[in-house]
Amino acid sequence: MELRHLRSLVAVVDAGSFTDAAIELGISQAAVSRNIAALERTLGVRLLHRTTRSVELTIVGERVIQRARRTLSAVTDLRHAALVGNEILRIGYAWSALGKYTPEFQRQWAAAFPHSELRLNRTNTPTAGLHEGTSDLAILRRLPLTHRLEVFVIGEEKRYCAMTAGHRLAGRRSVTLAQVAACPLAVDRRTGSTQLDLWPKDNRPAEVVETDDVDDWLTVIGSGQALGVTAESTAHQYRRSGLVYRPVRDAPPAPVYAAWNEGEPPAGHQAVLALLRNLYPS
Secondary structure, three states, rough: OOOHHHHHHHHHHHHHHHHHHHHHHHOHHHHHHHHHHHHHHHHHHOOOOOOOEEEEEEEHHHHHHHHHHHHHHHHHHHHHHHHHOOOOEEEEOOOOOHHHHHHHHHHHHHHHHHOOOEEEEEEEOOOOOOOOOOOOEEEOOOOOOOEEEEEEEEEOOOOOEEEEOOOOOOOOOOOOOHHHHOOOEEEEOOOOOOOOOHHOOOHHOOEEEOOHHHHHHHHHHHHHEEEEEEHHHHHOOOOOOEEEEEEEOOOOOOOEEEEEEEOOOOHHHHHHHHHHHHHOOO
């Protein structure tokens, strides 16, 4: 097994085709196919289902791709450590990092850990890169359906409703859950912080527009198709022309979690958690 085999597998999955993976890697399509075949032969399993129009991971491939990402990420960090000598902490997030507290966290990190590098990576998965091996610590505002994480509550954020500046509710200083429920609602069921269980069962939005990530969510709302409810950090990080955010005054706050893979806390995690916790008001 060689690293080029793993790189080809990850590139095919991310690009969606052998052709695009070859372009991304700067090698021929035939070389990508040989690398995938060599990896499957070495492992003794089929990793990809190939059709004329698509490439999909097999069940075994789903498990292998996570470890392949972790291996390649570890190699990158090893190379960086050899060249620079600094330790690295990769903090993942699906939509927004720490909102208005992000610059202060980066400043305090530099002062507290001058010999460590901090990387903030947006990864649109339920674990913000933890299970994919691209993050050591994740900032989550919704816990995924897995028991393989350890979590620590670092704070809470108010919930805001996103809408176009021309929407009939935009002139209000704040809105209610019932007012939002009377309109179509944009929801990212995979990584969004707000789901339909925020509303009482008898007064939930009747029309839901499904989105795939924060950019898709913002596009749907910006086009006037729906409203969206999210944590305060999203309102701070994603300002767009023609879009406004209003507090949802009767919604419970969104918890903010720091999480890591079970049994794999990042080095010095207690000090990092203290730093994160101190950013949010008690």
